[in-house]
Amino acid sequence: xxxxxxxxxxxxxxxxxxxxxxxxxxxxxxxxxxxxxxxxxxxxxxxxxxxxxxxxxxxxxxxxxxxxxxxxxxxxxxxxxxxxxxxxxxxxxxxxxxxxxxxxxxxxxxxxxxxxxxxxxxxxxxxxxxxxxxxxxxxxxxxxxxxxxxxxxxxxxxxxxxxxxxxxxxxxxxxxxxxxxxxxxxxxxxxxxxxxxxxxxxxxxxxxxxxxxxxxxxxxxxxxxxxxxxxxxxxxxxxxxxxxxxxxxxxxxxxxxxxxxxxxxxxxxxxxxxxxxxxxxxxxxxxxxxxxxxxxxxxxxxxxxxxxxx
DNA sequence: ACTGGATCCTGACTGC
DNA sequence: TGCAGTCAGGATCCAG
Numbered sequence: 001x002x003x004x005x006x007x008x009x010x011x012x013x014x015x016x017x018x019x020x021x022x023x024x025x026x027x028x029x030x031x032x033x034x035x036x037x038x039x040x041x042x043x044x045x046x047x048x049x050x051x052x053x054x055x056x057x058x059x060x061x062x063x064x065x066x067x068x069x070x071x072x073x074x075x076x077x078x079x080x081x082x083x084x085x086x087x088x089x090x091x092x093x094x095x096x097x098x099x100x101x102x103x104x105x106x107x108x109x110x111x112x113x114x115x116x117x118x119x120x121x122x123x124x125x126x127x128x129x130x131x132x133x134x135x136x137x138x139x140x141x142x143x144x145x146x147x148x149x150x151x152x153x154x155x156x157x158x159x160x161x162x163x164x165x166x167x168x169x170x171x172x173x174x175x176x177x178x179x180x181x182x183x184x185x186x187x188x189x190x191x192x193x194x195x196x197x198x199x200x201x202x203x204x205x206x207x208x209x210x211x212x213x214x215x216x217x218x219x220x221x222x223x224x225x226x227x228x229x230x231x232x233x234x235x236x237x238x239x240x241x242x243x244x245x246x247x248x249x250x251x252x253x254x255x256x257x258x259x260x261x262x263x264x265x266x267x268x269x270x271x272x273x274x275x276x277x278x279x280x281x282x283x284x285x286x287x288x289x290x291x292x293x294x295x296x297x298x299x300x301x302x303x304x305x306x307x308x309x310x
Numbered sequence: 311a312c313t314g315g316a317t318c319c320t321g322a323c324t325g326c
Numbered sequence: 327t328g329c330a331g332t333c334a335g336g337a338t339c340c341a342g
Contacts, residue, residue: 003335034318034337058336076336077320092320111319113336193313202337209335258335259322278335298314301333317339324332 002074004137004207005250006261006269007058010080013263014105015053017082018062022049022100030094033112034075041118042095045070057133057206061124069121071129075113081106082264134187134204137243139178179205179244181237188228188236195231196224197298199243208243211256211278214303216242218277218285223309224295224302249274277303 002010025046028039048064055061060080062070072080085104089096095107095116107116119127177183187204198204199213208216217224219242222235231239255261255269258279262268272279276286280303281294290307 006335073336075319076334109319110321111334111336113318115337191312197313200336211335256335261335299316300336313342315339315341318337320334322332322334324330326328326330 002058002078002255002261003209003212003250004055004058005212005247005271006255007055007060007074007207008251009255009263009269010074011053011055011060013265013267014080014082017103017264018050018053018099018105020050023047023064023097024100025098027096027098028094029096030112033094033109033114033116035115035117037094038117042070042116045097045118056124056130056136057202058209059130063121067121069119069124071115071117071119071124072107073115075109075111075115077111078107078109078114079260079262080264081108081262081266132203133206134202135177135179135183135206137179137205137207137247179240181233181240184240185231185233185236188231191228193228194225194297195222195228195239196302197300198228199239200300205243207247210300210302211258211275212243212246212250214278215246215276218287218303218305218309219246221309224297224304226310277305279303 023045026043028037028042031037045064045068048066048068050062051065052063053060054063058073060072062072064070074080082103082105085098085102090108092110093106093108097105099105124130184204188198191198196213196217199208199216200210214224216239220235220239222231222239250256250271253269253271253274254263254267256271256275257268258272277292280292282291284290285292285305285307288305288307290305292303293306295302
């Protein structure tokens with residue numbers, strides 16, 4: 001379900017409610033998600049205060065007092081909601097954090113591709129799950145800035161969304177460095193494969209998943225099968241800009257809700273109506289009206305316009 | 311050294 | 327209506 005915009009939308013929706021809260025108790029209701037859950041480590045979070053909510057790639061980082069960080073990843077089907085305790089548990093609710101206020105933060109994930117673990121905050125960047133990550137496409141975490149925040153629900157097509165740089169990213173490359181064409185060009189040096197899987201490679205740039213890779217390539221007019229060894233500097237520039245723009249717009253519109261993505265308060269996103277090609281096989285390209293085509297790359301669906309993506 | 315494919319799991323949807 | 331088959335927003339591991 002979630003790519004970078006959805007996780008960022010979730011982070012922003014939860015932040016004002018969670019920061020300052022205390023974790024009163026932790027209920028570990030399943031033995032494992034993708035990996036076994038460390039029950040003892042999770043239960044030991046009881047009593048800690050939530051200091052910050054951060055994001056790195058598609059990981060939501062709940063920074064706690066006492067130098068611990070709760071790391072949550074939604075995988076494909078994960079959802080996190082903040083609800084009153086009397087709300088019935090939905091199926092596949094694996095983790096429940098009871099808060100000092102009495103409300104509950106619940107982690108639900110039918111397919112169990114998600115993750116939840118605890119790390120020392122100071123050791124985050126050195127952890128193998130973070131140390132290999134590429135750069136944040138929007139720069140430092142939370143980087144979409146106030147423009148996207150205030151533009152939520154009101155964002156037109158105007159290009160007034162600005163990128164800010166706030167906070168420090170964890171691990172990987174220079175935190176405040178946003179994605180640019182040079183970065184992509186350098187990362188592609190010596191490689192050969194098609195550009196779409198390259199764009200989804202988290203060691204190159206994080207947060208760009210299957211939806212936004214298709215969308216960014218469409219926006220940049222680049223064919224998803226084009227080899228990374230055959231892309232000019234000017235096109236890398238266009239692609240980098242397209243990535244940033246698509247992600248910013250998606251954040252501003254509350255993320256993409258295909259089946260059931262919602263933010264922490266149960267609100268759906270609206271970016272699905274802005275999708276140009278993703279999940280639109282056979283429908284006309286918004287730019288040239290050629291029917292959108294669907295192909296498989298690395299086992300994933302890719303959507304593109306054969307008329308204007310070269 | 312890279313790249314592509316299989317894989318983890320459940321649910322929703324399609325077509326017979 | 328029922329059932330089998332297909333596909334899904336991620337990330338890792340392994341073989342070639």
